[in-house]
Amino acid sequence: MRELPSKESALFKQILKYYEYKQYKKGLKAAEQILKKFPEHGETLAMKGLFLNHMDRKEEAHEFVRKGLRSDLASHICWHVYGLLHRSDKNYGEALKCYTQALKYDKDNMQILQDYSLLQIQMRNYEAFNESRLRLLKLRHNNQRYWIGLAISYHLLENYESAEKVLKAYVDTLKEKPGPMNFEHSEMLLYHNLIIEESGKFEKALEHLESIKDDVCDRRSWKEKRAFFLLKLERYQEAEEAYGDLIADNPDCYDYYNGLLSASKINTEINTSELSSEQREKILGIWQTLTTKYPKSNLLKRLPLQYTTDERFKEEVDKYMQAALRKGVPSLFVNLKKLYVDPIKEIIVEKLVEEYLQNLKTHNTFTKSSNIDDEIEQPTAYLWTLYLLAQHYDNKRDIMKALKLIDEAIEHTPTLVELYMTKGRILKHGGNFNEAMKVMDEARELDLQDRFINSKCTKYMLRNDQPKEALKTIGLFTRGDAPDPLTDLIDMQCMWYALEEGECYRRQNNFGKALKRFHQIEKHFADITDDQFDFHTYCLRKVTLRAYLGMLRLEDQLRSHPYYFRAAQNAIEIYLYLKDNPKTVNGEESQNYDNMTEEEIKAAKKAKSKAKKAALKEAKKAPPTKEDQSKKKVQDDDPEGEKFLKVEDPLREALKFLQPLQILASQRIETHLLGFEYYIRKKKYLLALRALKRAYNIDKENPVLHVNIIQFKLEVSRLEKEDNEKREPQRDSTEYQTIFRVVNTELPTILPDNTSLKEYTEEFLARNKGSISHLLASSNALLQINPEYKQEATNILMNSIKDEFSNTRTLKHCISVYEQLKNNLDSSKAEEFKNKCKEWFPISTYFTGLDRDKNDLKIE
Numbered sequence: 001m002r003e004l005p006s007k008e009s010a011l012f013k014q015i016l017k018y019y020e021y022k023q024y025k026k027g028l029k030a031a032e033q034i035l036k037k038f039p040e041h042g043e044t045l046a047m048k049g050l051f052l053n054h055m056d057r058k059e060e061a062h063e064f065v066r067k068g069l070r071s072d073l074a075s076h077i078c079w080h081v082y083g084l085l086h087r088s089d090k091n092y093g094e095a096l097k098c099y100t101q102a103l104k105y106d107k108d109n110m111q112i113l114q115d116y117s118l119l120q121i122q123m124r125n126y127e128a129f130n131e132s133r134l135r136l137l138k139l140r141h142n143n144q145r146y147w148i149g150l151a152i153s154y155h156l157l158e159n160y161e162s163a164e165k166v167l168k169a170y171v172d173t174l175k176e177k178p179g180p181m182n183f184e185h186s187e188m189l190l191y192h193n194l195i196i197e198e199s200g201k202f203e204k205a206l207e208h209l210e211s212i213k214d215d216v217c218d219r220r221s222w223k224e225k226r227a228f229f230l231l232k233l234e235r236y237q238e239a240e241e242a243y244g245d246l247i248a249d250n251p252d253c254y255d256y257y258n259g260l261l262s263a264s265k266i267n268t269e270i271n272t273s274e275l276s277s278e279q280r281e282k283i284l285g286i287w288q289t290l291t292t293k294y295p296k297s298n299l300l301k302r303l304p305l306q307y308t309t310d311e312r313f314k315e316e317v318d319k320y321m322q323a324a325l326r327k328g329v330p331s332l333f334v335n336l337k338k339l340y341v342d343p344i345k346e347i348i349v350e351k352l353v354e355e356y357l358q359n360l361k362t363h364n365t366f367t368k369s370s371n372i373d374d375e376i377e378q379p380t381a382y383l384w385t386l387y388l389l390a391q392h393y394d395n396k397r398d399i400m401k402a403l404k405l406i407d408e409a410i411e412h413t414p415t416l417v418e419l420y421m422t423k424g425r426i427l428k429h430g431g432n433f434n435e436a437m438k439v440m441d442e443a444r445e446l447d448l449q450d451r452f453i454n455s456k457c458t459k460y461m462l463r464n465d466q467p468k469e470a471l472k473t474i475g476l477f478t479r480g481d482a483p484d485p486l487t488d489l490i491d492m493q494c495m496w497y498a499l500e501e502g503e504c505y506r507r508q509n510n511f512g513k514a515l516k517r518f519h520q521i522e523k524h525f526a527d528i529t530d531d532q533f534d535f536h537t538y539c540l541r542k543v544t545l546r547a548y549l550g551m552l553r554l555e556d557q558l559r560s561h562p563y564y565f566r567a568a569q570n571a572i573e574i575y576l577y578l579k580d581n582p583k584t585v586n587g588e589e590s591q592n593y594d595n596m597t598e599e600e601i602k603a604a605k606k607a608k609s610k611a612k613k614a615a616l617k618e619a620k621k622a623p624p625t626k627e628d629q630s631k632k633k634v635q636d637d638d639p640e641g642e643k644f645l646k647v648e649d650p651l652r653e654a655l656k657f658l659q660p661l662q663i664l665a666s667q668r669i670e671t672h673l674l675g676f677e678y679y680i681r682k683k684k685y686l687l688a689l690r691a692l693k694r695a696y697n698i699d700k701e702n703p704v705l706h707v708n709i710i711q712f713k714l715e716v717s718r719l720e721k722e723d724n725e726k727r728e729p730q731r732d733s734t735e736y737q738t739i740f741r742v743v744n745t746e747l748p749t750i751l752p753d754n755t756s757l758k759e760y761t762e763e764f765l766a767r768n769k770g771s772i773s774h775l776l777a778s779s780n781a782l783l784q785i786n787p788e789y790k791q792e793a794t795n796i797l798m799n800s801i802k803d804e805f806s807n808t809r810t811l812k813h814c815i816s817v818y819e820q821l822k823n824n825l826d827s828s829k830a831e832e833f834k835n836k837c838k839e840w841f842p843i844s845t846y847f848t849g850l851d852r853d854k855n856d857l858k859i860e
Contacts, residue, residue, distance in 0.1 A: 019050065049081065083097075110140065117129055142173070187543045191546055193208050236265060251299065251300065284307060314348050336349055360382040417450070421440065427843065703777030707781050714757075723740075772814075797821055818830055
């Protein structure tokens, strides 16, 4: 029954208004009034469900909406409400189906069409979005939002001509021309210009830009676009003037200088070392002219350091550093570090700063002489010189020299927070995480109101595998009314903390908690994706169209973000480990379970569960404090993350993280190396080969890739042999023959047929001299090829002692070499290598008894 008597019909209309004005309790009460007389009225049942959904009674909401739908399958309201319910659950696919059904019964309903189009753009179904927007405009052609929405739909389909026509047609429909400073009109004009630009018609875009000059409010954007178009059209003289005008507005914008140089016919995209001497002189001439005009520009003071060499560079960097050291600029080394891509410049900087230090000690001046004319420096100049030199030697990983300098600086001024932070960083690079954490904690205590230092100290605690202390420390800056610090960090989407804590738990083999943190990051990205939903209508209403388009494009690339990549990589590696070690559980028990029977494992798990219940019961006995009573505690039903460990198919879970990387991070070789590890375990050999080829195209000398190629070749050769001997009758031989045929065609492009695996590895090693990571890869490859090659593998690794490997001799690499020697090769050689490591890394706790997982050592 759909039709209601006039009284109830009026009440139902009131219910719809209650929903529109978000008066859910009143709406629920009114719906119950109708249902007392007409309990099977479908639309009222559906609306009751909708109100319940907004009152966090989701199960009841779904029950009532489904019941309403069964009572009236031909009601557009019931289908619309069911779509809204799915939309609130982020189940956009099902919501789209519901809206499609609703439109069958009321094809011109404006509200349903609007909601329908929002789902289509959220799902990036541009064709359907275009159709919905076209229908909306036909129904209500005097609504500005519908014109703009249709233009955007054409733009997203790259149908630039139609998008332009729609915007022009809209302007023609306006009865009155907007005023000169109308922001919405200005934004729409700039968006129109963006459409022309993206169509590639720069001449037309410039003409249009000039025509809208008086109506544009965003003058800076207008100027930037004009300069850009002039440059694209190779009108260099005008482009120079345009970029000169922009520099006058902001003399510290690097993009404007690049534009000016490009307008001067200097290629800014190539390395500075590739510039000719004439081009360098031209750049320096431009710089001198601009320096006269804008003497206070910090960027101009730094610019000549990039383009000068030898004595001229020494002269410029000398002036630059002296001024910064006098002023006490903490970020001086960060600016200079960019110049270290040129080893000669690095040497010049080192010599100059060493001279400063010596002269300041002797004469309190930067120069060597002690003439009366020389300027006597303040004591702070000596302090900042020590600070700079300590950072310089830390960058070279001369840890002992860096520590000596920073200790002297701390003795000079024991209250400067930056000194302790730098000392902590030096200790971390030297491999002493515990001392690094203590020093960073000292820095934190010098300024308890500094959130940055608090966060830095927290990070060091996590790197030192102390998650409880870290949570307590970060909790000093979380909301006081939050149930606990972790809940607040999750609410704030604090991803760096979740990443560091997840990696901390992974190092401790607490895979459940680690996976929980990595899934938490995945949820943050999913929430960010869902949060864009509200902006589809907001941006059209406010006419912030360029920003809206930027947001859509950002969201399309969201999971290429480094935070997501790092979390996904960790999660995939753990799931691969769980696949290879199905009996693994959290913590210390993982070692005990390996030697247990199934019955013993069940008994151990039962005992663990019983202990947890007892602990929970004991916790409930304790009376709550007043503070606890004032906070609404959020119950965590899986604090140890066991549900992430107890998955039936770890590889299926790994794939959920891998697929976004394959789409959005395909330019990173790690994506394809992870893909290979996944597909080889799934026995999908052709996909594994595809992953290898993609990785090879990115970096054919990658050490991990080399080991994977060897592994793949050995695996396929074994399969081919087994297939020939009919050892696997359960599989169709035809499938194997297809695999072998493709592999034999494609694999030779990366592994030549006429080369043995040992020769291939020797050639790989010869091409990559001086690299310890390639020594490790070659050693691993030889052991895979033939376990009898232990002596050759050992000899390869022991080469890392030679001086030619000093540039790649990092702590992480040395730990890996030592682990390989100790566990798989020659323990006596391992001890010999360890003694060498003690000389190279004298403060590293790893080589003095405190072992850490080499795969997760964070030395950055």
